Amino acid sequence: MKRFTILCVLLLLAAGLGNTQERKKDALAQLAIRAGKVLDVRTGKYLADQVIWVEGDRIKAIGSAADVQKQIPAGAKTIDLSSATVLPGLIDCHTHLTMNPKTLGPSRLRISYPRAALMGAHNARVTLEAGFTTVRNVGASGYADIALREAIKDGDVVGPRMLASGPPLSITGGHGDENYLAPQFNYSDDGVADGVPAVMEKVRQNIKYGADVIKFMATGGVLSEGDNPAVAQYSLEEMKAIVDTAHSLGRKVAAHAHGAPGIKLAVIAGVDSIEHGSYIDDEAIRLMKEHGTYLVPTVFLEDWLVGNLEVLNLTPSMKEKAKTVLPIAKQNLSHAFQSGVKVAFGTDSAVYPHGLNAGEFATMVKMGLPPLAAIQAATVNAADLIGWSDRVGTLEPSKFADIVAVNGDPLADPHVMEHVRFVMKGGEVVKNE
């Protein structure tokens, strides 16, 4: 018995030792990135002839080559980006990695949750390769998004850092319900909850099953059947209950909202971001500025949808809503951009093919957002919205070594962002052309 105990202790010690050695080895991986030009996303200034010292998965130091190069231990690997423009890894605050354009209409009834998660594995890779090293995924049935996030964390799947919401909360018959089925099928989507106690329980349930953020539908939607994007869904009391429950458990809240009444209720209830904001008006803008609420505008999707509306499996009413709402949304959001409301970058990827996320930059700029503000939306602002300013969004010591590079000047031509040549996530090279 005694001998057995000693043996166990020895085995445990050996296992522990193995672990620390492994960790030490990882932590000591040293890398020098020679950057021709680094865009300081806070100021919009280009810094020439920079070196980024990467240790393990973090940035150890960044500065002029003359200062930083001499601090880097001999034998460190070098990556040469001296002819490129280097930026922090990009952040998309509104993705649906477990969905695709082809599954937006009733055809999604044939998609199982495991199939959705596997679609997500493909979409996660193409999103990361497009330069998006962090995404906030706002809406997936069956917790397929949580499964995907865990698979990425465990290294089973290549993809961005993910914050995931699980199923979005929705009223019965709302944008987040399943409205294609006749009554005899008696089915509601898994985020459906009505009334204060039910929405509180649903928020707690989502957090129990792994949600990093809470998403709810404050108005009807465009690509859904039988609901009206202009009207509010949920009462102010229900919205407050969602927000207070989420915030008390340390989770931020994203509200899908098109119509102005729903936007205003959600802002008053205390949400952290308004997603889409199609019918945003001056009063909504004023309220958002007063409350410090972020706008996540998702405007590029219209550019893509216009040309593809007929090839998707959408119902006539969905197509009609898209044609009506999306052009008006661009006018209203353009006005909101001029008004100085805080903007964070989001695309609603899944409404257009994943990997085209960076198309959002040029569309926002065309609508009047200055190019630097568009890049800030996808870096510092997005990091602030998701609560990760301590780890992503800028190239600074102790942050994750999430780094992208492009050719050319994204402040002069936002289309440059659509051709990311180099992607590093947490010190690992994902793409290097």
Ligand SMILES: [Zn+2]
């Ligand atoms: Zn969405």
